[in-house]
Amino acid sequence: MAYKILIADDEPMLTGVLAERLESDGYTVYVAGDSGAVLDRLGLRPDLILLDINMPGMDGLELCRSIRDTVSCPIIFLTARIREQDKIRGLQAGGDDYITKPFSLAELSARVEAHLRRDERQKRNTNLVSSHGLIVDLAGRRVLWEGREIRFSRREYEIVEFLVMNQNQIFDRERMYELIWGLDAEGDSRVVKEHIRKIRNKLLEVTGREFIETIWGMGYRWKK
Amino acid sequence: MAYKILIADDEPMLTGVLAERLESDGYTVYVAGDSGAVLDRLGLRPDLILLDINMPGMDGLELCRSIRDTVSCPIIFLTARIREQDKIRGLQAGGDDYITKPFSLAELSARVEAHLRRDERQKRNTNLVSSHGLIVDLAGRRVLWEGREIRFSRREYEIVEFLVMNQNQIFDRERMYELIWGLDAEGDSRVVKEHIRKIRNKLLEVTGREFIETIWGMGYRWKK
DNA sequence: CGGAAAAGTCAAGAAACGGTCAAGGAACGG
DNA sequence: CCGTTCCTTGACCGTTTCTTGACTTTTCCG
Numbered sequence: 001m002a003y004k005i006l007i008a009d010d011e012p013m014l015t016g017v018l019a020e021r022l023e024s025d026g027y028t029v030y031v032a033g034d035s036g037a038v039l040d041r042l043g044l045r046p047d048l049i050l051l052d053i054n055m056p057g058m059d060g061l062e063l064c065r066s067i068r069d070t071v072s073c074p075i076i077f078l079t080a081r082i083r084e085q086d087k088i089r090g091l092q093a094g095g096d097d098y099i100t101k102p103f104s105l106a107e108l109s110a111r112v113e114a115h116l117r118r119d120e121r122q123k124r125n126t127n128l129v130s131s132h133g134l135i136v137d138l139a140g141r142r143v144l145w146e147g148r149e150i151r152f153s154r155r156e157y158e159i160v161e162f163l164v165m166n167q168n169q170i171f172d173r174e175r176m177y178e179l180i181w182g183l184d185a186e187g188d189s190r191v192v193k194e195h196i197r198k199i200r201n202k203l204l205e206v207t208g209r210e211f212i213e214t215i216w217g218m219g220y221r222w223k224k
Numbered sequence: 225m226a227y228k229i230l231i232a233d234d235e236p237m238l239t240g241v242l243a244e245r246l247e248s249d250g251y252t253v254y255v256a257g258d259s260g261a262v263l264d265r266l267g268l269r270p271d272l273i274l275l276d277i278n279m280p281g282m283d284g285l286e287l288c289r290s291i292r293d294t295v296s297c298p299i300i301f302l303t304a305r306i307r308e309q310d311k312i313r314g315l316q317a318g319g320d321d322y323i324t325k326p327f328s329l330a331e332l333s334a335r336v337e338a339h340l341r342r343d344e345r346q347k348r349n350t351n352l353v354s355s356h357g358l359i360v361d362l363a364g365r366r367v368l369w370e371g372r373e374i375r376f377s378r379r380e381y382e383i384v385e386f387l388v389m390n391q392n393q394i395f396d397r398e399r400m401y402e403l404i405w406g407l408d409a410e411g412d413s414r415v416v417k418e419h420i421r422k423i424r425n426k427l428l429e430v431t432g433r434e435f436i437e438t439i440w441g442m443g444y445r446w447k448k
Numbered sequence: 449c450g451g452a453a454a455a456g457t458c459a460a461g462a463a464a465c466g467g468t469c470a471a472g473g474a475a476c477g478g
Numbered sequence: 479c480c481g482t483t484c485c486t487t488g489a490c491c492g493t494t495t496c497t498t499g500a501c502t503t504t505t506c507c508g
Binding site for chain 2: 453454455456457458
C-alpha cells in the first residue's frame with residue numbers, strides 16, 4: 001500500500017514539483033490549496049502532511065493545531081521563515097519537523113521517508129481496533145473474527161477500516177467515495193454500494209451478524 | 225481537567241511504579257487491587273483503565289466484560305501472556321489494547337496517551353445539540369428522545385436540524401425551501417408544509433410534545 | 449358574520465434510492 | 479504472456495421518500 005501524503009500549499013508551481021517527485025517516490029499525493037481544503041482532506045487519513053506555514057485563510061500554526069485534533073500523522077512545515085523562535089512555535093503547535101525554503105527535493109524526500117519510517121514503527125504494535133468481537137488489525141490490514149481472518153480485498157478492507165474508525169458517523173456514498181478513493185469525485189460513487197454488498201456478504205457468512213447499517217437517504221454507518 | 229486512570233493490578237511494586245510515572249505525566253491515578261475494588265471504582269468514571277489480566281477474584285476477561293457493561297473508556301490489558309490467541313480473546317472481551325510484561329514505562333505512557341487522544345477525538349466528533357430533552361446527533365444525523373431514536377427521513381432530518389440550529393429565528397416556507405433544498409428555488413415550496421406535518425406527527429407521537437410553532441403569516445420556528 | 453388568505457390534511461403518482469446480478473476491463477502475480 | 483483476482487459499470491427491480499393537487503380547517507380583519 002502506498003503511503004498517502006497531503007501537500008498543503010497554495011503555490012501551484014511548488015506543489016506541482018513536489019507532487020511529481022513524491023509520486024515518483026511511490027507515494028500517493030493529494031494537494032490542498034487552502035485551510036478549508038486541508039481540513040476536508042483529513043478524512044483521507046494521510047500518512048504525512050507537508051504544510052506551508054503561510055496559507056490563505058487560517059494561520060499556519062492555527063491550522064496545524066486543528067489538524068492535530070483530527071489526525072496524528074507526522075506534520076512537516078514548509079516555510080521561508082528561519083528564526084529559531086518560529087521553529088519552536090511550530091513544534092509546539094504539533095508539528096514534527098521543519099524544512100525551510102528553498103530546499104532540495106532530495107532533502108525533502110529523505111525527511112519524508114524518515115518520518116514515515118518512524119511513524120510506522122511506532123504504530124506497528126498498537127493498532128488493533130475491535131468492534132463487537134470483530135478485530136481490525138490496522139497494521140496488518142486484515143480483519144479477524146474468533147481468531148480467523150476474514151479475507152477482504154484492498155477496497156473492501158479500506159471501507160471496513162474507514163467505517164470502524166468513524167463509528168458514530170454516517171456517510172453517503174458520495175462522501176465515502178471522496179474520502180476513501182481520494183480522487184476528486186472522478187468516476188462513479190456507485191462502486192461503493194457494490195463493495196458494501198460484498199463486505200456484508202462476507203461478514204454475514206462468517207459471523208452471522210450485520211455490521212453495516214443503511215440509513216435510507218443518508219448513507220451507511222457501522223453499527224454501534 | 226486531568227484525565228483519570230484506573231490501574232487494576234495486585235502487585236504493589238508494579239502499581240507503584242506505574243502510578244508514579246502516570247502522575248508525573250499529569251494524570252490522576254487510582255489503584256484497585258482486586259476485581260471488587262475495580263468495579264467499585266468505576267463510579268469515578270475513569271478515562272482509561274489498565275487491567276492486569278491475572279487478578280485475584282474474577283478472571284480478567286470476565287472482569288473486562290463487566291467493566292464494559294458500565295463504562296466505555298479504553299481498556300489496556302497488562303499481561304505476561306503473549307500468545308496471539310490471548311490477544312484476540314482480550315480484544316473480544318472488550319479490551320482496546322494489550323501490553324505484555326515486561327514493558328517500558330515510555331511505551332506504556334505512549335500508548336496511554338494514544339488511546340486517550342483517540343477517545344477524545346471520537347467524543348468530539350460526536351456533535352450533539354439538545355433542546356427540551358430532544359437530542360440531535362449531527363454526526364449520526366439522527367434524533368433521540370430519552371435514548372431512543374426517532375426515525376426521520378433525510379429531508380425531515382434536515383429540516384429538524386435546520387430549525388434546531390436556528391432556534392430563535394422564524395422562517396417562512398419560501399426561505400426554508402431555498403436554504404435547505406439549496407439555491408435554485410425550482411419547484412414548489414409547498415413541500416415544506418407537508419414535511420413539517422410529518423415531523424410534527426412523529427415528534428408528537430413519541431414525545432407527546434410540540435416542538436415547532438407556527439407564527440401566522442410569518443413562518444415556522446423551533447419552540448424555545 | 450363572511451370572505452379571503454394562510455395553514456393543515458390526505459392520498460396517490462413520480463422520483464430517488466438501495467440491493468442485486470452479470471459482465472467487461474484493469475491490475476496483479478507468476 | 480497468461481490466468482486470476484479485483485474493480486467498475488450498467489441494468490433491473492422493489493421500496494421508501496418526495497412532491498403534487500385537491501380539499502378542509504383555522505385565522506385574520508372589515
